[in-house]
Amino acid sequence: MKDSKKTNQDSNDGKQKDLDADRSNAEGQFLTTDQGVRINDDTNSLKSGERGPSLLEDFILREKITHFDHERIPERIVHARGSAAHGYFELYKSMDSYTKAGFLNNTSIKTPVFVRFSTVAGSRGSTDLARDVRGFAVKFYTQEGIFDLVGNNMPVFFIQDAMKFPDLIHAVKAEPHNEIPQAASAHDTFWDFISLMPESMHMIMWVMSDRAIPRSLRMMEGFGVHTFRFINEKNESHFVKFHWKPKLGIHSVVWDEAQKISGKNSDFHKLDLWQAIEDGHFPEWELGVQLIPESDEHIFDFDLLDPTKLVPEEIVPVTIIGKMTLNRNPDNFFAETEQVAFHPGHIVPGIDFTNDPLLQGRLFSYTDTQLSRLGSPNFHEIHINRTIAPMHNNQRDGHMRQEIATGRVSYHPNSLGGGCPFQAKIDQGGFSSFNERVDAQKIRERSGSFSDHFSQAALFYNSQTPTEQEHIAAALSFELGKVETPAIRERMLGLLNQASAALAAKVAKSLGMTVPKIPEKPINHGVGADDAGAHEPVKAKQSIERSDALSILKNPNSSKSISTRQIAFLCAEGVSGASVEAMKAALEKEGAKAVIVAPHLGDIKTAEGSAIPADQTYKIAASVLFDGVFIPAGKGILELSKIREVKEFLNDSYSHCKIIAGEAEGAQVLGDINDIDEKDGGVLAGSSAGDKNLAASFIKALGNHRYWEREKSLS
């Protein structure tokens, strides 16, 4: 732990210095009250006699209990559960022809960042493996102020207008009468809302896909979702879409696995991120941008301002411009991860908004929520939220103000303070909004260009491999299968049918229903509450039919690296030490981690007479917490086929399409497990201890993440 911190020191310097002043290290120090008075007894309250009543004057007890009573602050209304890390961003090439933002111009600057990943629907203590969108919020501490890229791991959103956000969240969260279910969308209110909101269909495809159950936060893409603007020195605007591409590629788990992980280790993602950073396997993402000249605003078959649409990478390629590395875990979850305040309205000169009506609503919501959550307009003074740029203004006072502003002037203009602080001219770095022409009537209406709700839903579905399509159908069958109201299921089948008849038919079959011929006319968004003048949903002709970038399995950004993968070595007394050591060395060379699982903790005696320390027992370990399994050689290994937990372990590994390898006696054990087909391409056998060919083919197969072919024989 100490080492990983040392190596990070230089990269995070700016932010680090700022935080050091308030970092508390109790090593070798006296226990004191908050006022600095040394405490002599922290165990007994002040009483009138040994068995007498406690005294009100016990300021030590009262201070301690009062602080404890107020330890909790309201959790976030959405994205309550999060995990975060510090790191830095490096620019590969100057983007000065598009944006004047300093951190995107100067390749010698390392910009400190703090990133918080989150689930959306669940409470703070809910499971990491919920089927859900993941928040991907990045705070850039730039020299020109804070830039927050508050995105998700999916490039589109459920709704087009911020007006519907409270409804969406009320619908997806636990139902209000009985607070059930926690962190799950598989219930009536969510699907009731969705079935009446056809604009959500594209996003529904994403949340029903494997993107919603990532293997690791380190293996997810990130997206800014909205179209933003880059503004250059000449005040020219380009539309920009932001992308984060994980260096480890995109990987997910399967739904049955996700549910089991939730039971075995509901902190699975949190721990995975923490451990990777502690082990020095710093997660990395490349930052990509899709750039669209202002003049091309209307050339697409959708509206760039519509957050339920993406710009296919095949139409506007993603230009990679830099890399983000996360290299330091927070020191204190509450002070940093919980108190960090993101806001899409935190932008710097060179970046600007568009009129996306969802983004516009967000620009109000985030400061407002921080006031309620963090309790004061001074939330920017909490260390994790502080800018590293000089900060001077005439804002004053408020709860828990930290800054001691000097002088008598707190207004502008002033002469008594020499006019300070000055307004900055544009060429001095002063922020000025893009000079967009807006000349229109005041209306409550949705643009007709937002009315195509199904074409990109179809594009997403059609771009998936058959395996991925099966997963979407299975997810919908699960979710709608949990819906109790038949009319909601029926409306959903009607909507799905408009995106893909094949998908709707599959889901209908599992629900034991038929797809309605004429879908119920969904609520539409037009003028006024009575829907008069509503825009009928349309289907625009799409310029592409498939996009590989939308699929995880065909993704051009895929990675065969097995770095940080967790491989279970199923061992027993009498295991071949040579077999364990050779495979362990081969895997570790590729950055993977071998975890020795055995009948008991302590040392396991090898066939050679040496000892191998066990990391976990069969009672603790579960297949769902590992990426692959190896059963080494050795006579004693044959005992494994008799252990119930081992059989369960192997059956689960097999049904979740994991790669399983056995060497000599280890391969025999695989043969003893009825459910496992030894001819399956993801089940590998080696003939003798230390089989180099087996190690090579195991590593290659693990690089493909799963052996998805197996699913056909399982269904």
Ligand code: HDD
């Ligand atoms: Fe939001 C938190 C992302 C729409 C209102 N949102 C929040 C977080 C992320 C996003 C990543 C967690 C930040 C953190 O880690 O602290 N939100 C999005 C994306 C959206 C989106 C990508 C659509 C493109 N959000 C959205 C809308 C509204 C909000 C339309 C309201 C009009 N979001 C909030 C919030 C939260 C929030 C209530 C809760 C906690 C917070 O802001 O700080 O204000």
